[in-house]
Amino acid sequence: MAGTGQRVMVVKSGGPSAVPEWREHFRVLLPDTELRCWTEPGNLADIGYALVWEPDEGRLAAMPNLRLILSSAVGVEHILADRMLPRHLPILRTVPGEAADQMAEYVAWAVLHLHRGIPLLQEQQARGHWQFHDPPLASARRVGILGLGSMGARCARMLAGIGFRVSGWSRGRKAIADVACHAGQGELPRFLADLDIVVCLLPATPETRGILGTENLARLPRGACLVSAGRGQQVPERDLLAALDAGQLSRAVLDVFENEPLPAESPLWRDPRIIVTPHVASLPSREARARFIADAIRRFEQGEVLPTLYDPALGY
Amino acid sequence: MAGTGQRVMVVKSGGPSAVPEWREHFRVLLPDTELRCWTEPGNLADIGYALVWEPDEGRLAAMPNLRLILSSAVGVEHILADRMLPRHLPILRTVPGEAADQMAEYVAWAVLHLHRGIPLLQEQQARGHWQFHDPPLASARRVGILGLGSMGARCARMLAGIGFRVSGWSRGRKAIADVACHAGQGELPRFLADLDIVVCLLPATPETRGILGTENLARLPRGACLVSAGRGQQVPERDLLAALDAGQLSRAVLDVFENEPLPAESPLWRDPRIIVTPHVASLPSREARARFIADAIRRFEQGEVLPTLYDPALGY
Numbered sequence: 001m002a003g004t005g006q007r008v009m010v011v012k013s014g015g016p017s018a019v020p021e022w023r024e025h026f027r028v029l030l031p032d033t034e035l036r037c038w039t040e041p042g043n044l045a046d047i048g049y050a051l052v053w054e055p056d057e058g059r060l061a062a063m064p065n066l067r068l069i070l071s072s073a074v075g076v077e078h079i080l081a082d083r084m085l086p087r088h089l090p091i092l093r094t095v096p097g098e099a100a101d102q103m104a105e106y107v108a109w110a111v112l113h114l115h116r117g118i119p120l121l122q123e124q125q126a127r128g129h130w131q132f133h134d135p136p137l138a139s140a141r142r143v144g145i146l147g148l149g150s151m152g153a154r155c156a157r158m159l160a161g162i163g164f165r166v167s168g169w170s171r172g173r174k175a176i177a178d179v180a181c182h183a184g185q186g187e188l189p190r191f192l193a194d195l196d197i198v199v200c201l202l203p204a205t206p207e208t209r210g211i212l213g214t215e216n217l218a219r220l221p222r223g224a225c226l227v228s229a230g231r232g233q234q235v236p237e238r239d240l241l242a243a244l245d246a247g248q249l250s251r252a253v254l255d256v257f258e259n260e261p262l263p264a265e266s267p268l269w270r271d272p273r274i275i276v277t278p279h280v281a282s283l284p285s286r287e288a289r290a291r292f293i294a295d296a297i298r299r300f301e302q303g304e305v306l307p308t309l310y311d312p313a314l315g316y
Numbered sequence: 317m318a319g320t321g322q323r324v325m326v327v328k329s330g331g332p333s334a335v336p337e338w339r340e341h342f343r344v345l346l347p348d349t350e351l352r353c354w355t356e357p358g359n360l361a362d363i364g365y366a367l368v369w370e371p372d373e374g375r376l377a378a379m380p381n382l383r384l385i386l387s388s389a390v391g392v393e394h395i396l397a398d399r400m401l402p403r404h405l406p407i408l409r410t411v412p413g414e415a416a417d418q419m420a421e422y423v424a425w426a427v428l429h430l431h432r433g434i435p436l437l438q439e440q441q442a443r444g445h446w447q448f449h450d451p452p453l454a455s456a457r458r459v460g461i462l463g464l465g466s467m468g469a470r471c472a473r474m475l476a477g478i479g480f481r482v483s484g485w486s487r488g489r490k491a492i493a494d495v496a497c498h499a500g501q502g503e504l505p506r507f508l509a510d511l512d513i514v515v516c517l518l519p520a521t522p523e524t525r526g527i528l529g530t531e532n533l534a535r536l537p538r539g540a541c542l543v544s545a546g547r548g549q550q551v552p553e554r555d556l557l558a559a560l561d562a563g564q565l566s567r568a569v570l571d572v573f574e575n576e577p578l579p580a581e582s583p584l585w586r587d588p589r590i591i592v593t594p595h596v597a598s599l600p601s602r603e604a605r606a607r608f609i610a611d612a613i614r615r616f617e618q619g620e621v622l623p624t625l626y627d628p629a630l631g632y
Contacts, residue, residue, distance in 0.1 A: 098453060101453055101454070102453065105453075105478065105479070108424070108428060108478060109425065109429060112424055112425035113429070116421060116422065116596075118429075118593075121592075121593050125585060125593075128580050131594060132595070132599065133596060134599060138417070161477045162420075162424060162477075260446075262446055269441060277434075278437070280432075280448055283448065283450060
């Protein structure tokens, strides 16, 4: 099956209706690949590759010749949730350049929106009220990014290009031109204390769970703003609402939530201090993801090291 | 009065309450300057400089030793409206670097807001409705800027840095890296025909009056978006509403209006397709403007050529 021959890939991502689109892309990108739907996988011994988002528990373990698990997006937490996951298999995180570009566009929008006080101007518009405000220049606005992977680094560079004073924080030390890079738990309090706007782009790991809860939100200067576009579990919603009520946070732009889709009864929908977007910050097209995956499979079969594999030591 | 001695400057900008702030800035920046309020100008023969926005008709003509008229902002149309204006005197347009930076931040926000479909997401939030959309990447979005002066050029560079496909149009030919520059009336139709988002930053002149009326709006691709931050007279509001009703335009972000403040009865306030901001795109601080003006006065007194003088041949 390997290298030169026929590949068999089973797909569970985007529902059964997405399979024809994946098939169309891979027909061009990896012509020797047979694509099978998750619900009709045929002989499980044929399957070498599984392209999945939320695999049903135990199904991957039942594929005896599986060689590589392909996450259909950047996250892997839905795959790790399978308690019978064959832990010895490599898992590819799908991070096309497009994903970082889209995230940077979204973050640039959200930061400019907060920086220029647009929510207040929109409230004025609703009341037919004409009033100037004097925002500082971007060069006087301190923006900090939690998470400096490919997405965070791209966002930091774009924000610095717009003119913001950008700093960043990550587990291990990074170096990005024009961006003050902090690292590790020990440097987190000082990083947070010097921000007007904090942007969370961390991966979902046990360590990042609840990282922007009451304790760390209290380290921000009073009245700071939040942009949350990593994973919802990083910002406990009860703590967020308490910080807004206390004036510790003034506004928040949220793209990710503890439960998605955000339930109809959530108070976040109707909170005037909160902008809700439906997990759209980074939505690379299936075509872009198929291109990334096809390239990774070709490299994998040639024995190359894949740079975006899940690393159990890091948790992402 | 000139050069080495005492300067007398009369001020009408921001109302009488602004005079103490102007005085404070100039006390530091030009220590030999006496500042007088427009309403108590003293001996008119003393006055060498007039810092004005809307001078009362005939008042400047009554100052026999006036040497330089200082507009308190980038526009000069309120000064030219004085039918008794001493036409032989130079008029300084006040364009600190801060003004272009602020305009570029605003335009970047407005273009990203439209590009990422945020108005639709905000309508969804109001209804508690969770739904994805697939915007193209910025690199597939064609943004065109009308007006490539210091502000337009700065905006074009910032948008290109974010990743948009940027073109521009101006009366005379300009050259800006990574921006396709069109020039003159003859190239306007083709420029407009190739845009998803058009940004108007033109100066107020007889030629630019009504430039984005029905005829030129019809040259845009159907469903294009508009950002208007030059002068309100450039976008006739009746034509704008008709283009929105017809689906020729899909959305507009407006910072300038035919009448400002926008009257309470204007239909623009409540139109869900329109975002109204109260002429805040570029509001450099009095301190930044005072710095620019102080520098210009020093250069003027040393016989240097001032680069931002009103040019009657250009109309701005």
